[in-house]
Amino acid sequence: LLLSVVCFAPQNYPLYIRSVPTENELKFHYTVHTSLDVVDEKISAMGKALVDQRELYLGLLYPTEDYKVYGYVTNSRVKFVMVVDSSNTALRDNEIRSMFRKLHNSYTDIMCNPFYNPGDRIHSRAFDSMVNSMMMQVC
Amino acid sequence: MSRQAGRGTENKKMNSELFTLTYGALVTQLCKDYENDEDVNKQLDKMGYNIGVRLIEDFLARSNVGKCHDFRETADVIAKIGFKMYLGITPSITNWSPAGDEFSLILENNPLVDFVELPDNHSSLIYSNLLCGVLRGALEMVQMAVDARFVQDTLKGDSVTEIRMKFIKRIEDNLPAGEE
Amino acid sequence: MTIHNLYIFDRTGTCLHYSEWHRRRQAGIPKEEEFKLMFGMLFSLCSFVNKMSPTDMREGFVSFQTSRYRLHYLESPSGVRLVLNTDLGVSSARDALQHIYSNLFVELVVKNPLCPPRAPVQSELFRSRLDAFIRGLPFFAPRPS
Numbered sequence: 001l002l003l004s005v006v007c008f009a010p011q012n013y014p015l016y017i018r019s020v021p022t023e024n025e026l027k028f029h030y031t032v033h034t035s036l037d038v039v040d041e042k043i044s045a046m047g048k049a050l051v052d053q054r055e056l057y058l059g060l061l062y063p064t065e066d067y068k069v070y071g072y073v074t075n076s077r078v079k080f081v082m083v084v085d086s087s088n089t090a091l092r093d094n095e096i097r098s099m100f101r102k103l104h105n106s107y108t109d110i111m112c113n114p115f116y117n118p119g120d121r122i123h124s125r126a127f128d129s130m131v132n133s134m135m136m137q138v139c
Numbered sequence: 140m141s142r143q144a145g146r147g148t149e150n151k152k153m154n155s156e157l158f159t160l161t162y163g164a165l166v167t168q169l170c171k172d173y174e175n176d177e178d179v180n181k182q183l184d185k186m187g188y189n190i191g192v193r194l195i196e197d198f199l200a201r202s203n204v205g206k207c208h209d210f211r212e213t214a215d216v217i218a219k220i221g222f223k224m225y226l227g228i229t230p231s232i233t234n235w236s237p238a239g240d241e242f243s244l245i246l247e248n249n250p251l252v253d254f255v256e257l258p259d260n261h262s263s264l265i266y267s268n269l270l271c272g273v274l275r276g277a278l279e280m281v282q283m284a285v286d287a288r289f290v291q292d293t294l295k296g297d298s299v300t301e302i303r304m305k306f307i308k309r310i311e312d313n314l315p316a317g318e319e
Numbered sequence: 320m321t322i323h324n325l326y327i328f329d330r331t332g333t334c335l336h337y338s339e340w341h342r343r344r345q346a347g348i349p350k351e352e353e354f355k356l357m358f359g360m361l362f363s364l365c366s367f368v369n370k371m372s373p374t375d376m377r378e379g380f381v382s383f384q385t386s387r388y389r390l391h392y393l394e395s396p397s398g399v400r401l402v403l404n405t406d407l408g409v410s411s412a413r414d415a416l417q418h419i420y421s422n423l424f425v426e427l428v429v430k431n432p433l434c435p436p437r438a439p440v441q442s443e444l445f446r447s448r449l450d451a452f453i454r455g456l457p458f459f460a461p462r463p464s
Contacts, residue, residue: 112156112160113256114164114166115255123258125256126256192436196429197429197430199396199397200421204396206396280397281396312362
């Protein structure tokens with residue numbers, strides 16, 4: 001069950017936040033924000049290895065008792081974070097990878113929109129519908 | 140025949156994304172410069188016109204098409220040869236008026252608008268208005284005064300993009316002043 | 320076989336370009352007058368030919384000859400008119416005119432944003448390429464008179 005998708009700018013402020021509505025939405029935002037620390041850690045830990053391998057997928061950032069958080073960073077330091085329900089063990093690693101790739105591709109399309117200024121909040125119908133379909137698919 | 144056969148007429152391939160991004164940068168800069176959509180639309184039309192009056196010469200030189208005998212022939216040439224040559228698409232021609240002086244060009248995909256989403260504050264912007272100017276300018280150089288306007292636009296939520304072309308009149312050749 | 324001169328006019332009668340190579344006799348009138356005369360004559364001749372043609376016509380006026388020279392004519396559908404005067408040894412210069420239009424005029428003048436339309440061509444590149452092309456034509460060499 002895909003609970004939340006967040007996209008962060010290189011400066012670590014959010015460009016896009018989308019969550020399944022629950023009472024605990026604030027908790028999502030908090031979880032996601034703390035996961036940024038883990039992302040930064042991973043980036044600096046892997047350091048040169050990351051660049052060499054061109055590996056964008058960061059894998060499982062950390063599991064909590066309820067959620068699993070996954071991360072992905074692009075060459076331009078834009079970060080994507082996904083929160084998935086822990087009880088959902090059916091989601092495999094390469095499925096998560098392909099979801100991130102879809103996010104990355106949609107993000108690239110947004111960059112090509114001449115009306116989008118890099119660094120702005122993302123307000124795109126195409127991006128919204130892609131995230132919607134991912135969320136519905138996974139449930 | 141000519142020593143330089145083909146030299147000036149080979150198709151120089153260019154990445155279409157670069158073209159789309161260039162056009163997008165042009166439109167957004169105009170939006171910043173002019174601040175209101177109507178003025179931007181006018182500028183796009185003017186620029187298109189200036190392109191059209193030159194493009195027609197290139198088109199005639201490369202396609203070897205002779206004079207068209209009527210507006211229907213013109214429509215065919217525009218859609219099947221002109222659009223194909225410059226944008227790589229072939230719009231379909233529909234909705235002929237009973238008098239044969241108006242028709243619609245239906246573009247299922249418009250390479251100018253790949254990846255573009257119109258923000259809400261530019262709802263009256265006619266993003267691809269350059270095309271209307273090009274058509275108007277090009278046809279004026281072959282003695283036809285026409286009006287071209289967008290009536291449907293995928294950027295505004297329509298399912299296709301439709302340009303309505305209306306024949307206004309034939310422009311007669313005039314002798315330069317001073318001749319008897 | 321020889322080439323005398325070349326005129327290029329636009330739709331409104333402005334002479335965009337004129338070059339001469341082996342012109343032995345001048346018209347005796349100022350160049351402005353000469354261009355007007357040439358254009359006016361062509362205009363009348365084309366409309367005469369169209370009107371009086373006894374059969375359906377595809378291209379209209381193509382050339383005329385006198386006892387000493389032949390005038391070759393090409394008109395694009397956009398109204399650009401090219402006129403080449405040669406001696407009688409040249410039966411058709413249509414291909415040459417077509418090349419001058421498509422590969423020289425369109426490429427070097429029309430596509431140059433610094434060449435304003437309807438103004439005489441200032442482009443040095445056009446002038447030199449045109450000159451090279453004309454001199455390279457098989458019928459260029461002047462006949463010893």
